[in-house]
Amino acid sequence: MLAYPTVRTSLIFLAIAIGGLLVADIAITTANPWQDLGQFFLGVATPNFFSTEGLATALLRTVAFAFVGVTLGSVFGFLLSLAYRWLPVRLFCAFIRAIHELFWALIFLQFFGFHPLTGVLAIAIPYAGIFAKVYSEIFEEADPEPGRLLPPGTNRAVAFLYAKVPDCWVQLRTYTAYRLECGLRSSAILGFVGLPTLGFYLESSFSMGMYSDAGAMLILFYVLIATMPLWVRPKLLPVFILAAPFFLGEGMPIVWGNVERFFTEDIVPAPLREGEGLAGLLPWLGDVMANEALPGIWNTVVLTQIALVATGILSLLAFPLISRHFGGPVRRTSGHVLLVIARSTPEYILAYILLQLWGPSMLPAVVALALHNGGIIGHLIGRQSSTIHLRPDAPRGFVRYSWELVPRLYRPFLAFLFYRWEIIMRETAILGILGIYTLGFYVDSSIQELRFDRAMLLILITALLNIGVDTLGRYIRRRLALQTLPTC
Known part of the structure; x- marks a missing residue:
């Protein structure tokens, strides 16, 4: 019961x-929702894999953004998890993971533009907060018995590396693999804000009513996810991680003056920027x-x-x-x-x-x-x-x-x-x-x-x-x- x-x-x-x-x-x-739905399913049933130029490149960049973003997120998330018991670290991680990848992408687009760094950071920053939270919970719920078997006086860092990490390794690896799958989904939707991943071509096909092209992209994405156990092998991971940055594309050069202006002018509340002071800030906030x-x-x-x-x-x-x-x-x-x-x-x-x-x-x-x-x-x-x-x-x-x-x-x-x-x-x-x-x-x-x-x-x-x-x-x-x- x-x-x-x-x-x-x-x-x-x-x-x-x-x-x-x-x-x-x-x-x-x-007007005709079920007719439109039928046309969409017909497009999925009759996919056109050869009509969209650059589809293979989009898939490759979707994978590349996912690998680079998740790798950076997992590394910094692991480091943050070691200090996660401290309140400032927990608050920082909670804040960065609470902002969606697309919001991060919209922020970075304003000063990095369509540079690969925009997509990488949009995935890596929130994922670092997520990894820190989950890794720390895995460590907290680990069996303390292996640590008690170490010789008395063993250094805490040594005990952590030789007792805690091996005991949690399967959970850490399993969750990281799952987060890589999430990274592929995050990478795909970055195309909806203009980055050259799968979502960009999917949105273009739908907007033009080319359902067979959209169906082909969805099928390729499902195959990409479903076959991950076949191509994401532990021995190949170093190769993927080292090669991924070279497939992100180049993008436009970063204008660092735009970065400075964004933080010093653009995001400053309008009343403060225009010299109205606190008298103008409260009505602005109220509005x-x-x-x-x-x-x-x-x-x-x-x-x-x-x-x-x-x-x-x-x-x-x-x-x-x-x-x-x-x-x-x-x-x-x-x-x-x-x-x-x-x-x-x-x-x-x-x-x-x-x-x-x-x-x-x-x-x-x-x-x-x-x-x-x-x-x-x-x-x-x-x-x-x-x-x-x-x-x-x-x-x-x-x-x-x-x-x-x-x-x-x-x-x-x-x-x-x-x-x-x-x-x-x-x-x-x-x-x-x-x-x-x-x-x-x-x-x-x-x-x-x-x-x-x-x-x-x-x-x-x-x-x-x-x-x-x-x-x-x-x-x-x-x-x-x-x-x-x-x-x-």
Whole structure:
């Protein structure tokens, strides 16, 4: 049976999501949405792999940006994890990871332009914060027994390298490999802001209605993700890491005067820049808060809560697709393919596709967030369910699902769900760039209008909102005695 606190918490979040649906903009506004959707699937079924010039180069640069960004992020994240117990380090890591890769890219574009450094830093900086958090939690939850077996008086650094790291190595390697997959998704969507990765060509194909070309790009991206175990081998990693910087492209030269002007003039609040002082600053802040920040926060929170509950429902429905307790090998293989597609497609790309087909509203964003995150959690819970041994006379069908498996999996399921709460919030904010009225919409609008002071303030508010959700998620996991770092 499920414990009362977990049931009560689940019902509270369900009630909040239902309340959000009552005020959310959930609608299909295009004239022929199902016809457009059919044309898209026809394009996926009839891909054109040879029409787009530069597609191979885009794939290569997508991989190169991912490898360089994730490598730098993991190295600096590991170093930060060693000092993560210090509050200033935790706050710094929380801040840099709370800002989405696309926000970082939009910032660096203003002074680096379309230089490879823009894409590399956009991935490396938030990933360093993520790596620091996860690596530190892995170290904290490691078995202390190996360290006790070392000779008395052993140096702490030596003990860490010879006892802690080897004991955590499998988890560190597994998470880093997963983060490389995430890096490929992040690298792909950088093309939507103009960098020469896969997203750039995908957006161009969709805008021109060339669904077969877009289908070819999506299929190539799925193949790239699905075949990672075949081509990302430990012995080849040094080769990939050393070679990747040479495939980033050159881009335009960096004008360092633009960098100086951005930090000394562009992001300084307009009243201070124009000499109005504090007397002009307060009305300026009030205007930003009333007309941009508060509406953006409201829509971001509403969309996040709906997407969070939708993700949970979809995860619980999806895990039987790959569980050994349901169906045979053919069904499980088909289920694996479906979940790989769902979790491999970045939320941003899914939302972009659905917005083209259904029109601008929160519905494409909810569906995109639920499919992607539901695919991830459904995959993890499905794998975990396969490790459960049922008695020979255990019931079958829906009774097995509802009475035998869900009660045993519900706590790790909640741990995964609350762990991804912050991630869903980050993605919700950035989806505003596509025209949904979350914080990202107002950030992008301010950048388009060259009002970088407003954009930076809104990005700061976005980061603080993400930090708040992450803190609340950690509190709920501790209160319900869920794992701090859910693993599977």
